[in-house]
Amino acid sequence: MAAGDIETFHRNGIWFNRIEGESQTLGSSFEDEAEAVKVGRSAAVARQVAHTVRTEEGPSPEAHIYDLHPRELIG
Template identity: 70%
Template sequence: MAAGDIETYRRNGIWFNRIEGESTTLGMSFESREDAVKVGRSAAAARQVDHSVSADEGPSADTSMYERHPRELIA
């Protein structure tokens, strides 16, 4: 992930979004993965950056890409 990209991750069973390179979370926490991913993808599309979803607990460089890149959604 590059600085400025959005990552959706889980910590202690709660889902969060964060901007790569920043220590704080982006917005609120989520009980469901789906809600967190929806908000993370929207934030990434608005910023025209990449979005990833972490497979494990906590922010990680080892992430899997979630569907298509937000830049591909802008036409």
């Protein structure tokens, strides 16, 4: 991930989003992975950056989908 990319991650049963390279989370926390991913993906599209999903165990099997730049998904 590059600085500025959005990461959705899981810690202690709660989902968060953050901007890569920053320590603070972006917005609120989520109990539901799907909602956190939706918000993280929207933030990535708005910023025109990549989005990655991680769990406590490491990258999500679906992470490769979110590694694409949002512009690559359009069209």
